[in-house]
Amino acid sequence: MAYNHYTKPPVINEESIDTDAYAPHEQTTRRRLITLTDNTKMTIRNTPAVVRVPNFVAASDPESYYYSLLIQYMPYRNETELLGEFNSARDAFLANEESLRQTNAYLEIYRERDRQLENTFAQVHAFQILEHAEPMELDHEEEVPYLPMNEDQFLQAKQSMNAGQKEIFTLVTQSIQNQMSGAEERLKIFFTGGAGVGKTFLLKLIRDQINRCYAKDAVKVCSLTGVAARLINGATIHCTLKLPVQKDGRITGMSPLSGNYLRIMRQQWHQTEFLIVDEISMVSYQMLCMMDARLRQIKNCENEFFGGVNILLFGDLLQLPPIKRSGTPVFKQPEHLQPATHLWRLFTLCELTVNMRQQGDQTFIDILNALRVGELTTQHFSILMGRLLQDTSDEFAIDKALRVYPTNQQVNDHNSAVLNLYRNNGARIYKIKAQDQLVHATRNADNVDIATIIPADINKTGGLPAELEISVGAKVMLRSNIDVSKGLVNGAIGYINEIVWPQFRRTQMYATDVPSVRIDFARDGVHLIHPKAIQFPAKYNYGTAERRMLPLILSWASTIHKMQGSTVDHAVVYLGAKLFEEGQAYMALSRVRSLQGLRIEKLDCDKLTGKKPCNNEALNELNRMRNKN
Numbered sequence: 001m002a003y004n005h006y007t008k009p010p011v012i013n014e015e016s017i018d019t020d021a022y023a024p025h026e027q028t029t030r031r032r033l034i035t036l037t038d039n040t041k042m043t044i045r046n047t048p049a050v051v052r053v054p055n056f057v058a059a060s061d062p063e064s065y066y067y068s069l070l071i072q073y074m075p076y077r078n079e080t081e082l083l084g085e086f087n088s089a090r091d092a093f094l095a096n097e098e099s100l101r102q103t104n105a106y107l108e109i110y111r112e113r114d115r116q117l118e119n120t121f122a123q124v125h126a127f128q129i130l131e132h133a134e135p136m137e138l139d140h141e142e143e144v145p146y147l148p149m150n151e152d153q154f155l156q157a158k159q160s161m162n163a164g165q166k167e168i169f170t171l172v173t174q175s176i177q178n179q180m181s182g183a184e185e186r187l188k189i190f191f192t193g194g195a196g197v198g199k200t201f202l203l204k205l206i207r208d209q210i211n212r213c214y215a216k217d218a219v220k221v222c223s224l225t226g227v228a229a230r231l232i233n234g235a236t237i238h239c240t241l242k243l244p245v246q247k248d249g250r251i252t253g254m255s256p257l258s259g260n261y262l263r264i265m266r267q268q269w270h271q272t273e274f275l276i277v278d279e280i281s282m283v284s285y286q287m288l289c290m291m292d293a294r295l296r297q298i299k300n301c302e303n304e305f306f307g308g309v310n311i312l313l314f315g316d317l318l319q320l321p322p323i324k325r326s327g328t329p330v331f332k333q334p335e336h337l338q339p340a341t342h343l344w345r346l347f348t349l350c351e352l353t354v355n356m357r358q359q360g361d362q363t364f365i366d367i368l369n370a371l372r373v374g375e376l377t378t379q380h381f382s383i384l385m386g387r388l389l390q391d392t393s394d395e396f397a398i399d400k401a402l403r404v405y406p407t408n409q410q411v412n413d414h415n416s417a418v419l420n421l422y423r424n425n426g427a428r429i430y431k432i433k434a435q436d437q438l439v440h441a442t443r444n445a446d447n448v449d450i451a452t453i454i455p456a457d458i459n460k461t462g463g464l465p466a467e468l469e470i471s472v473g474a475k476v477m478l479r480s481n482i483d484v485s486k487g488l489v490n491g492a493i494g495y496i497n498e499i500v501w502p503q504f505r506r507t508q509m510y511a512t513d514v515p516s517v518r519i520d521f522a523r524d525g526v527h528l529i530h531p532k533a534i535q536f537p538a539k540y541n542y543g544t545a546e547r548r549m550l551p552l553i554l555s556w557a558s559t560i561h562k563m564q565g566s567t568v569d570h571a572v573v574y575l576g577a578k579l580f581e582e583g584q585a586y587m588a589l590s591r592v593r594s595l596q597g598l599r600i601e602k603l604d605c606d607k608l609t610g611k612k613p614c615n616n617e618a619l620n621e622l623n624r625m626r627n628k629n
């Protein structure tokens with residue numbers, strides 16, 4: 001018996017009866033007509049036929065699935081009789097199933113056959129997904145559009161460059177001029193310097209300069225994480241280059257782009273002469289290889305590194321390294337990739353040295369410089385001791401200055417502590433649960449609890465949390481691009497003014513009652529944020545799930561990772577035993593403009609002055625590049 005699988009159910013008509021399927025070449029005899037009691041005629045077939053039935057998956061489309069069973073096994077004259085007194089096909093079929101079983105010996109076999117078919121189709125789907133493994137693009141990482149500086153802004157920024165910044169700016173401009181005059185040179189430069197030396201400031205200026213020189217949109221700008229990308233009005237690397245990289249940094253296999261996807265990418269990159277990547281310390285060597293491979297393909301230039309595109313890398317190797325599971329540091333070629341060209345070694349070094357963020361606070365600059373290379377003295381340490389958080393009033397109150405922690409757990413604990421404080425002060429706290437459903441099942445999920453097949457990691461659910469506790473006054477961060485023209489982008493922070501419930505509710509009674517919230521985004525205004533629905537793969541190959549939820553997280557605290565690239569006036573920074581990575585203490589402390597704006601929560605001497613005060617491997621690499629220059 002042969003079964004066809006329709007992705008869309010076909011219309012069943014005369015053509016659907018496959019008369020050729022059985023003994024097609026038998027001699028044909030005239031068909032017999034019989035007269036029914038209502039005087040209509042019915043033809044009796046001379047040869048058996050295969051009836052093609054569309055296959056529905058019970059879990060994702062129960063109504064169609066049971067209706068198709070009714071049609072196949074229930075005797076009926078008129079389709080309107082099928083449901084009888086029942087409201088749904090499922091109820092009608094299940095009510096009749098037992099009696100159908102008695103009169104139709106094949107039912108059991110057929111239902112078993114359906115189950116087997118369903119599993120086969122699920123497998124086919126699973127393999128199709130592998131064959132068409134296009135990189136997954138999640139909604140909350142949408143590109144934040146870039147607005148070029150106006151003439152005044154551009155001139156002002158140009159004039160305020162320090163000597164080191166000016167030198168780099170000139171170097172890039174000179175190379176563009178050479179390339180426009182036909183020179184084959186392509187820049188591959190790593191721009192570095194400690195935290196706050198103005199790398200991002202320069203990046204923005206160089207981006208505008210490149211576009212001005214070419215008089216077109218000739219540069220793409222990206223960073224590893226969505227939050228870092230937002231700071232430079234760029235996109236994530238995986239979005240820019242369609243890399244199959246998951247949000248948690250894990251790398252999956254990369255297949256070449258093909259068909260329409262490749263055509264669109266080539267169009268998007270047609271004008272691009274430069275690729276700028278910020279926060280390169282978090283990128284792995286493996287990802288650098290993917291960038292090279294992808295650019296060669298997009299630019300249809302297989303024989304040139306990075307497809308002949310100029311590559312400008314910005315970052316500080318002594319800040320955050322890549323997440324361990326994503327690969328080796330960007331400067332370290334893994335053994336199994338040798339003896340291929342060491343891509344990182346194609347880059348030359350340009351270093352900025354003047355701290356612009358902590359300008360005017362030389363003591364703090366000295367401490368940060370010493371911490372960066374693992375040379376913190378006891379005197380530096382005792383100055384930091386003096387910043388330990390003692391009184392939590394004014395700017396450093398529990399719900400005021402941002403708390404910066406190494407782990408998500410600490411961030412969650414702090415957010416909960418603030419909510420509790422609000423609760424104790426009489427504020428009403430609402431627990432909002434996400435509305436989850438399976439929208440396209442590729443396996444039978446009849447008896448499966450939806451909660452068990454939804455990924456727990458918020459990064460795999462499009463940034464939408466399973467549960468959120470909020471109150472009026474809560475500080476929240478948007479996890480999705482709502483309206484980029486209004487500044488409502490992933491990472492925007494504001495305070496909840498009002499909770500707006502659907503259907504006259506005053507709290508969430510059903511999963512569908514996810515409220516909207518009115519948020520004050522300070523200079524970006526007050527906006528009503530509605531729940532957002534995002535689809536993503538369910539666990540265990542169950543198909544596609546959908547979560548509808550407010551795209552928000554509480555934001556009185558942040559992880560150190562999410563603070564990369566940011567500058568704040570006030571912060572309470574955790575420097576205790578839970579710091580787990582070299583460079584973390586340096587990264588966290590260097591966000592704050594001055595010692596005055598800094599308070600420290602817990603100070604673990606070993607973490608700052610112990611055996612591993614900084615990333616020695618990265619320091620060695622930096623020295624190697626300096627010596628080579």
Ligand SMILES: Nc1ncnc2c1ncn2[C@@H]1O[C@H](COP(=O)(O)OP(=O)(O)OP(=O)(O)O)[C@@H](O)[C@H]1O
Pocket residue numbers: 160161162165193194195196197198199200201202316356357564565566567590
């Ligand atoms: N030439 C400049 N004129 C005025 N302000 C500047 C200049 N360079 C940098 N700044 C300011 O100094 C602060 C730090 O700069 P920036 O964020 O660019 O440093 P960074 O090197 O990228 O730091 P990090 O490595 O921590 O991300 C910012 O507030 C930035 O606007």
